[in-house]
Amino acid sequence: MKLSSSFYQRQNVVQIAQELIGKVLVTNVNERLTCGIIVETEAYSFKERGCHAYKGMTTRNQVMFEAGGVSYVYLCYGIHHLFNVVTNREGKADAVLIRALEPLSGQGIMQERMKAKTLHKITSGPGKLTKALGINRSHNGIDLGDDEIWIEEGKTQVAKKNILATPRIGIDYAGEDALLPWRFTLKGSEWVSK
DNA sequence: TACGTGATCACG
């Protein structure tokens, strides 16, 4: 069951980031189906300095200003494609970065894309999981209600006590906003990034 | 710890 647009269009991006832990990210790229359980996310809000949309709309971040339920994919450090889901209402540029997955199916396809012999750490990081799932900048702005990339309910609900909140990674430039505990991880998961 | 890598953004 795909998450509905009303899930994404709520105003509290921190809560949405928390609720996405345990849900399942699915891609169907080049007729190849892959999916994994989300075990690590980060919330970004246009109201704080860590967010690409903090200073307003640019050509890069413009899809963040659309109504929630679309993807935001951008190139980081010239190498890595990072995948976010846009949340909140049109004009309120919030998003959740998906940082790590536990592979669920299509593992052979993921290994082939990663040129990896084993599943070890194959999706434990925001740049790695996009490569394993075949996500790239051509998927920027697509509707998560369509049939190429979407998120489904997980098999079981994750209890809040099993979700850890810590500061976000790699945003020292954000000053005191870098201290906000807006990174969420599944407690005890071996698939969380390093 | 160091650095590859290239789009993007804020200058002029």
Place this chain on the structure above:
DNA sequence: GTGATCACGTAA
């Protein structure tokens, strides 16, 4: 136009 910067990953 140009230069600094960057929501990472790997090797060492």
